[in-house]
Amino acid sequence: MTAHRQRIRAAVGPVLLLAAVTGPGWAATASGPPLLWRVAGCTPGPSYVFAILHSADSRVTTLPRPVRVALNASARLVMEVLPTSATLTVLSAESFDPDEPGRAGLASRLGPDLFVATARRIAPYGVSADLLRHMRPWAVVATLSLPRPSAGMFQELVVYLRAYEAHKPASALLDPGSQIALFEKLPARVQVALVRAVVRRHGAALRAIAEQRRAYLAGDLPALARLRADYPTFRDDPVAARAFRALLRRIAHRVVGRLLPRLHAGSRFATVTALNLPGPDGVLHGLRAAGCTLQRVSNAPRVPGTYVGARSGPRSRQDTVSPARSATTRPLPKG
Numbered sequence: 001m002t003a004h005r006q007r008i009r010a011a012v013g014p015v016l017l018l019a020a021v022t023g024p025g026w027a028a029t030a031s032g033p034p035l036l037w038r039v040a041g042c043t044p045g046p047s048y049v050f051a052i053l054h055s056a057d058s059r060v061t062t063l064p065r066p067v068r069v070a071l072n073a074s075a076r077l078v079m080e081v082l083p084t085s086a087t088l089t090v091l092s093a094e095s096f097d098p099d100e101p102g103r104a105g106l107a108s109r110l111g112p113d114l115f116v117a118t119a120r121r122i123a124p125y126g127v128s129a130d131l132l133r134h135m136r137p138w139a140v141v142a143t144l145s146l147p148r149p150s151a152g153m154f155q156e157l158v159v160y161l162r163a164y165e166a167h168k169p170a171s172a173l174l175d176p177g178s179q180i181a182l183f184e185k186l187p188a189r190v191q192v193a194l195v196r197a198v199v200r201r202h203g204a205a206l207r208a209i210a211e212q213r214r215a216y217l218a219g220d221l222p223a224l225a226r227l228r229a230d231y232p233t234f235r236d237d238p239v240a241a242r243a244f245r246a247l248l249r250r251i252a253h254r255v256v257g258r259l260l261p262r263l264h265a266g267s268r269f270a271t272v273t274a275l276n277l278p279g280p281d282g283v284l285h286g287l288r289a290a291g292c293t294l295q296r297v298s299n300a301p302r303v304p305g306t307y308v309g310a311r312s313g314p315r316s317r318q319d320t321v322s323p324a325r326s327a328t329t330r331p332l333p334k335g
Helices: 002-012 067-072 085-093 106-110 112-125 139-142 156-165 178-184 186-202 202-217 221-229 238-265 283-289
Strands: 038-042 047-052 076-080 171-172 270-271 295-296
Touching: 038 067, 047 067, 047 156, 047 283, 067 156, 076 156, 076 238, 076 283, 076 295, 085 178, 106 112, 106 139, 106 186, 112 139, 112 186, 139 178, 139 186, 156 171, 156 270, 178 238, 186 238, 221 238, 238 270, 238 283, 283 295
Parallel strands: 047 270, 076 171, 076 270
Antiparallel strands: 038 047, 038 295
């Protein structure tokens, strides 16, 4: 099985870096302000939350000046998953089943017709039918839900390297293995439904990627919220749609629960996958419920480099999320 490990890592490893060069400035690359929030009320600051998009598009990887200034002003970087070789090793190792007597391969799980269709869809990602037989359903869904392999550098790696070059410590909020376990715990029929959805509606999946990118570049949080609530890939399959929303909800709850202690401890620049931020069950709402105040950073040429407190500076109702009244008594969601 060692040969299979090496081959699948080379073929799909870069695609499975979930989490896995800066240019001039935001105005040259996007039409809206960055998805960046200043955090107050639950941190000694300066702390920020920034939306990350898994994209190698230069319009995305060119970090806006407010984002660069905010990262420079923060003491530490916190990411959902660190885009490192260690993460890649875990994802690669967990992406396929070992050869064990009596263990059903993916063809047996999916059935012959769906397996053939899956092999056709995933071939452009560099995955052969032979490798596919050993892949786990989660890895198929992750691969087909992300952009096709690109020679460029994804945005999360750009942020990580910038922090590394500035000698800022970086840590992860989520363990890749535990995130995979969320999918693995789903009933077999639900896992198959998710695979079927990304295979049959792969065109919608690719359009959804482009739609996310357009919303991201426009700084359009409501558009991302609509995608989170009704993702095109799973629109025609209620079972897959419910499972997808449940996975997003549990991931957001985990992010909030693990980010809060980091914010309490000091100045942090936290990156969160863009689709995990909006909505009543998203990270922004979770931070608000826990007592944080979030102020959207405008596309101004300057971001304050020191902590200014929860009440200083002008705000608009649209850009500021104030703490909930029950924040001190409401428990964090589990999961």
